[in-house]
Amino acid sequence: MDTLVTAMLLATIAGATIPVGALLARHEHIRIRWLETEFRHIVVAFGGGVLMAAVSLVLVPDGIEHLSLLWICIAFGGGGYVFMLVDRAVAQHGGAGAQLMAMLLDFVPEAMAVGAALAMNRPAGLLLALLIALQNLPEGFNAYRELSAHSRRTPNAIILSFSALVLLGPAMALVGHMVLAMLPALLGGMMLFAAGGIVYLTFQDIAPQAVYRGHWAPPLATVAGFLLGLIGKVLLVH
Numbered sequence: 001m002d003t004l005v006t007a008m009l010l011a012t013i014a015g016a017t018i019p020v021g022a023l024l025a026r027h028e029h030i031r032i033r034w035l036e037t038e039f040r041h042i043v044v045a046f047g048g049g050v051l052m053a054a055v056s057l058v059l060v061p062d063g064i065e066h067l068s069l070l071w072i073c074i075a076f077g078g079g080g081y082v083f084m085l086v087d088r089a090v091a092q093h094g095g096a097g098a099q100l101m102a103m104l105l106d107f108v109p110e111a112m113a114v115g116a117a118l119a120m121n122r123p124a125g126l127l128l129a130l131l132i133a134l135q136n137l138p139e140g141f142n143a144y145r146e147l148s149a150h151s152r153r154t155p156n157a158i159i160l161s162f163s164a165l166v167l168l169g170p171a172m173a174l175v176g177h178m179v180l181a182m183l184p185a186l187l188g189g190m191m192l193f194a195a196g197g198i199v200y201l202t203f204q205d206i207a208p209q210a211v212y213r214g215h216w217a218p219p220l221a222t223v224a225g226f227l228l229g230l231i232g233k234v235l236l237v238h
Contacts, residue, residue, distance in 0.1 A: 004177050007115040007125065008170035014114070014132035015107065015169030019162040021140025025148075026155050040145075042221040047138030048202050049225020054110070054131040055195045057229055058124050062117070063191035066184040075189040079196025087204060099143035102201045104165070107136065109194040111169045115176030116187045130232050132169075134225070
């Protein structure tokens with residue numbers, strides 16, 4: 001029961017950075033225009049670095065442990081393919097909500113993985129919760145900007161809906177703790193599915209947005225995002 005409470009608490013904290021990112025986007029305003037633009041690119045790039053850290057340090061290493069090569073290919077490739085289908089469907093309806101959908105598609109399986117990992121007493125669960133919190137901040141930032149630009153919803157309504165998404169974290173952690181911990185192969189498949197989707201998302205959407213010609217801070221922000229994940233890996237796992 002202690003691990004269940006811990007898992008739900010960590011998933012709640014990780015999800016809470018979604019509305020925090022939205023609030024930052026709402027109030028973000030820098031007088032110098034080029035600096036404001038570069039700041040937005042830095043936020044996007046930092047999120048990309050954190051996502052790649054989650055893939056390479058947690059999702060893939062833990063996901064492949066209990067699966068054959070065939071199922072590894074199916075799960076990882078299927079994640080990329082499903083994200084592509086969702087991306088195309090959203091684009092055909094005007095493009096609004098792509099960032100939000102992408103955020104949910106990786107937040108849900110990752111929160112489940114947190115619950116399952118803690119049920120199995122694996123330190124990777126704590127690391128994954130940290131990475132989810134770090135990635136949800138820029139994803140909430142970008143999703144808010146996208147929705148505010150392409151929908152008629154008021155800023156308060158968007159932030160309120162983002163706050164409601166926080167509840168997904170503990171709910172999915174509960175499912176992971178109670179169900180997926182007893183099905184390690186299924187858990188591994190879900191982690192690889194999320195990893196494949198994140199790789200697609202990173203190179204389809206995040207990396208192109210991060211590019212800002214003549215400025216070097218955004219690429220360094222990608223390195224910083226990955227480095228934070230690496231530091232967490234060393235401190236929490238080793």
